[in-house]
Amino acid sequence: MSVKRNFSNDRTFLIDTTRCTGCRSCQVACKQWNQMKAEETTFFQGEGYQNPAHLSENTLTAVKFIDGWRYGRNEFAFYKEMCMHCNEPACVSVCPVSAFIKTPEGPVIYDAKRCIGCRFCMIACPFGIPKYQWSKGLPLVVKCSGCFSRVKEGLIPACAKACPTAITYGSRQEMINEANRRITAHPGKYMSRIYGLEEAGGTSVLYLSSVPFNELGFKKVTQRPLPSLTWAALRFVPTAFITMGGSLAFISWLTNRKERLRREKEMGEDQKASGKEDGQ
Amino acid sequence: MTAMKKIVSEIQDFHIFLRILIVLVTAGLIAAIARFTFGLGATTNLSDVYPWGLWVSFDVVTAVPLAAGAFVLGAIVHCFHIKKLEPLVRPAIVTGFLGYSLVCLGLLLDLGQPHRGWHIFAYPNLHSPMFEVALCVMSYTTVALLEFLAPVFEKFGFHLPLRFLRTLELPLIVLGAAIATLHQSTIGTFFLIAVDKLHNLWYNPILPLLFWISAVFTGMCIIIIEAVMVHRYLDQPDETELLATLARIIPWFLGIYLVLKVYALFFLSERPLFDRPGLTALFTIEMVAGIIIPLIMFLHKRIRKDSTMQLRAAGLVVMFGLVLNRFNVSMFGMIQKNQQIYYPSAIETIVTIGIIAAHILFFAVVARYFPIFEHHPEDVDYAIPDGFRRVKKPLTIGKPS
Numbered sequence: 001m002s003v004k005r006n007f008s009n010d011r012t013f014l015i016d017t018t019r020c021t022g023c024r025s026c027q028v029a030c031k032q033w034n035q036m037k038a039e040e041t042t043f044f045q046g047e048g049y050q051n052p053a054h055l056s057e058n059t060l061t062a063v064k065f066i067d068g069w070r071y072g073r074n075e076f077a078f079y080k081e082m083c084m085h086c087n088e089p090a091c092v093s094v095c096p097v098s099a100f101i102k103t104p105e106g107p108v109i110y111d112a113k114r115c116i117g118c119r120f121c122m123i124a125c126p127f128g129i130p131k132y133q134w135s136k137g138l139p140l141v142v143k144c145s146g147c148f149s150r151v152k153e154g155l156i157p158a159c160a161k162a163c164p165t166a167i168t169y170g171s172r173q174e175m176i177n178e179a180n181r182r183i184t185a186h187p188g189k190y191m192s193r194i195y196g197l198e199e200a201g202g203t204s205v206l207y208l209s210s211v212p213f214n215e216l217g218f219k220k221v222t223q224r225p226l227p228s229l230t231w232a233a234l235r236f237v238p239t240a241f242i243t244m245g246g247s248l249a250f251i252s253w254l255t256n257r258k259e260r261l262r263r264e265k266e267m268g269e270d271q272k273a274s275g276k277e278d279g280q
Numbered sequence: 281m282t283a284m285k286k287i288v289s290e291i292q293d294f295h296i297f298l299r300i301l302i303v304l305v306t307a308g309l310i311a312a313i314a315r316f317t318f319g320l321g322a323t324t325n326l327s328d329v330y331p332w333g334l335w336v337s338f339d340v341v342t343a344v345p346l347a348a349g350a351f352v353l354g355a356i357v358h359c360f361h362i363k364k365l366e367p368l369v370r371p372a373i374v375t376g377f378l379g380y381s382l383v384c385l386g387l388l389l390d391l392g393q394p395h396r397g398w399h400i401f402a403y404p405n406l407h408s409p410m411f412e413v414a415l416c417v418m419s420y421t422t423v424a425l426l427e428f429l430a431p432v433f434e435k436f437g438f439h440l441p442l443r444f445l446r447t448l449e450l451p452l453i454v455l456g457a458a459i460a461t462l463h464q465s466t467i468g469t470f471f472l473i474a475v476d477k478l479h480n481l482w483y484n485p486i487l488p489l490l491f492w493i494s495a496v497f498t499g500m501c502i503i504i505i506e507a508v509m510v511h512r513y514l515d516q517p518d519e520t521e522l523l524a525t526l527a528r529i530i531p532w533f534l535g536i537y538l539v540l541k542v543y544a545l546f547f548l549s550e551r552p553l554f555d556r557p558g559l560t561a562l563f564t565i566e567m568v569a570g571i572i573i574p575l576i577m578f579l580h581k582r583i584r585k586d587s588t589m590q591l592r593a594a595g596l597v598v599m600f601g602l603v604l605n606r607f608n609v610s611m612f613g614m615i616q617k618n619q620q621i622y623y624p625s626a627i628e629t630i631v632t633i634g635i636i637a638a639h640i641l642f643f644a645v646v647a648r649y650f651p652i653f654e655h656h657p658e659d660v661d662y663a664i665p666d667g668f669r670r671v672k673k674p675l676t677i678g679k680p681s
């Protein structure tokens with residue numbers, strides 16, 4: 001693979017779930033900016049007041065709720081689920097038509113005009129982010145674009161803009177520093193871990209939490225960049241092709257040669273025999 | 281009109297089994313039309329939880345190794361010169377060609393934007409296993425088509441193209457084997473990205489290698505099944521002797537596969553392995569019924585030489601060692617704990633049955649009208665001709681006397 005890019009200047013979300021009030025402003029802002037259709041929803045489909053129950057073709061980000069009796073007290077915690085804008089995204093590496101691009105600014109964007117609809121990206125994404133337009137005749141993938149169109153113009157993403165408390169937006173290095181600062185300043189309040197720092201090789205969305213991440217619904221994800229897993233096998237492709245083709249060609253040449261020599265010898269003997277006959 | 285009548289009377293001549301197949305294929309066609317009219321979401325049970333279903337698991341991931349016989353046998357006969365097996369090459373090539381054509385069809389059915397298939401060439405992504413497989417499947421289908429044309433030309437007596445094809449025969453077989461090696465293994469690479477999704481029983485870094493080896497032995501087993509079936513039901517010559525030779529090669533590959541699999545399980549896989557009883561059961565069935573039992577069977581000379589036993593052992597390998605394995609990897613093993621269960625919709629099922637039926641039907645039809653089984657090596661000179669014009673021996677056409 002190419003030389004590793006430095007990601008520390010990528011635009012990054014720092015989402016402090018302890019500061020999230022569950023107001024869902026980000027959800028609304030996302031719908032408005034991206035002009036996504038409303039979804040008919042009911043409460044208590046997911047946990048508590050979570051609504052809608054999960055991301056879908058019409059919902060690019062949603063706030064997950066933990067709401068109920070935990071640790072001997074009534075606990076509220078929220079997790080804004082969205083595309084993680086991985087440093088080395090699985091979706092980019094598996095798409096056969098390069099419909100996904102990791103932009104130099106950080107956001108991972110999707111080019112709907114290229115997509116052939118194989119849905120490999122949905123299988124590959126470790127966070128289960130790309131969703132499919134199952135309601136359409138010629139469906140496409142939908143996914144948070146990190147508001148690339150805004151970021152390009154120097155604005156911050158719609159959800160980050162709308163959020164009154166929890167989302168900070170800036171360069172990845174600054175966000176990591178800020179997260180570490182908060183963890184050291186309030187050791188009792190935070191889990192001493194930043195989700196997204198190492199997950200899937202590092203992402204441009206970082207989370208802080210006061211409850212264990214898996215209880216908030218965060219997925220346990222490998223720390224290796226996912227594209228390296230397939231590349232470990234794919235890089236042998238040219239070698240395999242040449243070895244297989246070359247050795248088979250060589251073997252055939254050998255066996256054919258043997259065959260021809262045998263035949264020539266036979267033919268020679270035949271001729272000798274017939275020559276003898278002629279001579280007599 | 282007369283042509284129509286002729287076709288109808290031909291069909292009335294067919295075995296009842298073939299006529300049932302025609303019905304199934306028609307049903308599949310109608311279901312496929314429904315899929316294109318109403319869209320994927322409406323006609324399948326696919327969802328964001330199961331973006332890949334029966335069509336990927338069977339029509340692509342399973343069907344590709346099922347069609348592997350062509351490349352395996354081609355290499356055995358033409359590269360290693362085990363010429364005895366020559367009569368089996370043609371049926372294998374026909375199977376391969378049909379299989380791959382149907383895989384292409386299955387892929388198109390499954391794509392959300394099938395009309396954009398050509399984007400693969402326009403915006404290639406060398407890092408994508410899907411790109412690699414798509415490219416290989418297309419080129420292999422072309423190679424298989426060229427190989428398949430030989431009996432067609434023979435049937436119609438087109439000598440010139442036939443000579444041309446014969447010059448190309450060996451290069452095509454080598455090329456075909458190389459391409460097949462790539463995509464058979466790369467289908468395994470698909471699932472390497474599904475780390476944390478595919479269960480540890482199947483997820484390991486040598487999955488592509490295992491996919492390739494299992495494609496090789498499956499290819500041979502399919503040939504056995506085909507030859508035995510065709511002998512029984514289509515009055516073709518009995519090839520049990522030849523199959524026994526083929527059956528001697530199979531245990532090697534089964535054995536290597538078993539060793540690698542065990543090695544991968546103990547040294548290359550993450551833990552825990554046996555935490556999900558359902559998956560453990562599937563895994564055990566796959567390994568015992570699909571690999572270990574047939575391995576033991578193929579090791580016995582007596583069993584190898586018995587037509588019925590050949591069929592049984594090969595059947596086990598195909599059913600459990602391959603089909604179950606591919607479903608385990610691409611479907612069952614991907615199901616997370618407490619996840620809703622996917623089952624294919626009626627349309628998905630009918631289409632897949634239609635595709636299987638189409639394969640058997642086309643094979644039978646081709647075998648009926650083209651010189652597939654009458655082709656014996658004694659009649660044809662297989663050395664590479666030194667020059668294009670210097671083909672000395674006459675080419676055989678139709679049945680040898």
Ligand code: SF4
Nearest residue numbers: 083084086089091125
């Ligand atoms: S979270 Fe998923 S969709 Fe988003 S960049 Fe990472 S791999 Fe791609």
Ligand code: SF4
Nearest residue numbers: 095115116118119121
């Ligand atoms: S569904 Fe579209 S975007 Fe996703 S991998 Fe396939 S072609 Fe690429």
